[in-house]
Amino acid sequence: xxxxxxxxxxxxxxxxxxxxxxxxxxxxxxxxxxxxxxxxxxxxxxxxxxxxxxxxxxxxxxxxxxxxxxxxxxxxxxxxxxxxxxxxxxxxxxxxxxxxxxxxxxxxxxxxxxxxxxxxxxxxxxxxxxxxxxxxxxxxxxxxxxxxxxxxxxxxxxxxxxxxxxxxxxxxxxxxxxxxxxxxxxxxxxxxxxxxxxxxxxxxxxxxxxxxxxxxxxxxxxxxxxxxxxxxxxxxxxxxxxxxxxxxxxxxxxxxxxxxxxxxxxxxxxxxxxxxxxxxxxxxxxxxxxxxxxxxxxx
Amino acid sequence: xxxxxxxxxxxxxxxxxxxxxxxxxxxxxxxxxxxxxxxxxxxxxxxxxxxxxxxxxxxxxxxxxxxxxxxxxxxxxxxxxxxxxxxxxxxxxxxxxxxxxxxxxxxxxxxxxxxxxxxxxxxxxxxxxxxxxxxxxxxxxxxxxxxxxxxxxxxxxxxxxxxxxxxxxxxxxxxxxxxxxxxxxxxxxxxxxxxxxxxxxxxxxxxxxxxxxxxxxxxxxxxxxxxxxxxxxxxxxxxxxxxxxxxxxxxxxxxxxxxxxxxxx
Numbered sequence: 325x326x327x328x329x330x331x332x333x334x335x336x337x338x339x340x341x342x343x344x345x346x347x348x349x350x351x352x353x354x355x356x357x358x359x360x361x362x363x364x365x366x367x368x369x370x371x372x373x374x375x376x377x378x379x380x381x382x383x384x385x386x387x388x389x390x391x392x393x394x395x396x397x398x399x400x401x402x403x404x405x406x407x408x409x410x411x412x413x414x415x416x417x418x419x420x421x422x423x424x425x426x427x428x429x430x431x432x433x434x435x436x437x438x439x440x441x442x443x444x445x446x447x448x449x450x451x452x453x454x455x456x457x458x459x460x461x462x463x464x465x466x467x468x469x470x471x472x473x474x475x476x477x478x479x480x481x482x483x484x485x486x487x488x489x490x491x492x493x494x495x496x497x498x499x500x501x502x503x504x505x506x507x508x509x510x511x512x513x514x515x516x517x518x519x520x521x522x523x524x525x526x527x528x529x530x531x532x533x534x535x536x537x538x539x540x541x542x543x544x545x546x547x548x549x550x551x552x553x554x555x556x557x558x559x560x561x562x563x564x565x566x567x568x569x570x571x572x573x574x575x576x577x578x579x580x581x582x583x584x585x586x587x588x589x590x591x592x593x594x595x596x597x598x599x600x601x602x603x604x605x606x607x608x609x610x611x612x613x614x615x616x617x618x619x620x621x622x623x
Numbered sequence: 624x625x626x627x628x629x630x631x632x633x634x635x636x637x638x639x640x641x642x643x644x645x646x647x648x649x650x651x652x653x654x655x656x657x658x659x660x661x662x663x664x665x666x667x668x669x670x671x672x673x674x675x676x677x678x679x680x681x682x683x684x685x686x687x688x689x690x691x692x693x694x695x696x697x698x699x700x701x702x703x704x705x706x707x708x709x710x711x712x713x714x715x716x717x718x719x720x721x722x723x724x725x726x727x728x729x730x731x732x733x734x735x736x737x738x739x740x741x742x743x744x745x746x747x748x749x750x751x752x753x754x755x756x757x758x759x760x761x762x763x764x765x766x767x768x769x770x771x772x773x774x775x776x777x778x779x780x781x782x783x784x785x786x787x788x789x790x791x792x793x794x795x796x797x798x799x800x801x802x803x804x805x806x807x808x809x810x811x812x813x814x815x816x817x818x819x820x821x822x823x824x825x826x827x828x829x830x831x832x833x834x835x836x837x838x839x840x841x842x843x844x845x846x847x848x849x850x851x852x853x854x855x856x857x858x859x860x861x862x863x864x865x866x867x868x869x870x871x872x873x874x875x876x877x878x879x880x881x882x883x884x885x886x887x888x
Contacts, residue, residue, distance in 0.1 A: 439785065451779075453777060453798070464858065467785055494878075496877045
């Protein structure tokens with residue numbers, strides 16, 4: 325239990341976040357944003373991520389080995405893979421929840437050392453606090469704002485996910501999909517530049533899932549944050565991603581850009597990508613992928 | 624109209640059995656089946672009560688006993704809560720104090736009465752000490768259990784969302800542990816009255832227990848029975864208080880939310 329407490333850094337994170345936001349807002353309001361935006365600042369409200377030879381071990385077990393990956397600002401990356409391939413661990417590394425064993429993990433040209441208030445995380449379960457109202461739950465995502473300001477921000481975040489009329493209710497009366505939308509509002513309310521999703525739709529029914537996918541895609545297009553989503557559902561990956569990355573045994577096994585127009589419809593192009601990825605996931609042995617060959621030689 | 628009648632009937636439901644017991648008791652006493660030398664009849668008890676209210680002794684005794692119970696409870700519950708909190712959050716503290724507390728817990732605290740009388744005499748300290756000692760452990764154990772059972776997923780969420788230690792405690796850990804703490808609270812209230820009754824009966828010069836023991840010497844069984852009924856009433860009152868706290872602090876909980884909406888309907 326002691327390890328779950330963390331000192332310091334929160335206030336600092338909050339301040340950084342505030343100034344970051346102010347810069348960003350100013351740039352959005354200005355007629356010629358390129359003049360105001362310093363070169364190190366983000367493009368379209370997202371951050372870049374750079375992984376170089378990242379490994380992660382838990383004891384003797386290697387979960388991620390020598391993984392290199394570059395994510396451009398504002399892109400939607402979907403990581404797919406079988407259970408236990410290390411995709412969730414990768415996400416936890418990006419969130420700063422775990423630290424890398426070796427290699428470098430850079431976020432906007434800065435080393436990721438811990439939890440960052442500009443990075444938000446959506447879990448598979450909503451993880452709402454049952455003793456707080458829906459609105460107060462969303463307010464958890466607002467750092468260091470005055471009460472009335474936080475109320476206003478939280479309320480508008482609820483409007484984004486279309487649940488502003490449930491603001492005063494307890495989370496226990498909501499359905500699974502509604503809870504996940506509240507969790508999304510909580511993640512978005514602080515205007516993060518990096519949003520990480522750990523199978524956020526895994527526990528939802530098929531129809532709610534499609535609704536949520538559309539909502540996430542719409543909000544991502546509006547806000548332009550960098551998004552990294554982990555899933556085992558290939559169809560979901562094709563529906564959301566700019567780039568789908570397949571992880572196998574802690575390594576990148578496949579990395580393909582999805583060139584379909586948005587909003588995505590399930591046409592033949594969609595089916596093509598879906599089949600491409602699915603075939604690769606299901607038959608890791610028989611393949612003509614050169615990357616895989618390299619990996620085989622390494623072994 | 625029909626609905627109000629139904630509501631009143633439902634509200635009166637818990638009182639039927641006490642009422643029937645009272646009536647049967649009165650009838651048995653009046654017809655002489657039970658000798659009033661064995662058990663005084665209800666009307667005798669009521670008359671004794673009126674007399675004691677008249678000369679002010681009854682409220683004095685209730686006041687003294689309630690005061691002892693409350694002071695002892697506050698001290699014991701405070702210590703139990705602080706240790707529960709520390710040991711739930713800091714593992715070094717748990718290693719240091721938990722096994723010692725468990726050892727003390729396994730001594731029946733009423734077994735310490737002779738020692739306590741030797742230490743404090745029959746003054747207030749003795750009773751308060753015993754009540755505090757008895758109340759401490761249910762609060763301690765349930766606070767510890769409550770904190771341990773807080774969903775680790777929620778704590779992780781709190782960390783990711785940058786809550787400070789204080790906010791994490793205030794918004795996640797304490798409310799998460801509250802259902803369990805309140806269970807401990809109800810247990811502790813029961814132990815509080817039990818301890819007080821025993822210690823007042825054995826060693827006291829005021830309070831309800833003393834009133835009963837004193838009356839026994841003069842064979843005033845009506846006063847003895849009145850004292851017993853008083854304890855039952857006070858116990859019921861503290862239980863109501865605990866229920867009220869549960870409804871107030873756990874209104875987010877589906878179980879209690881249902882209870883509230885039912886009682887409002």
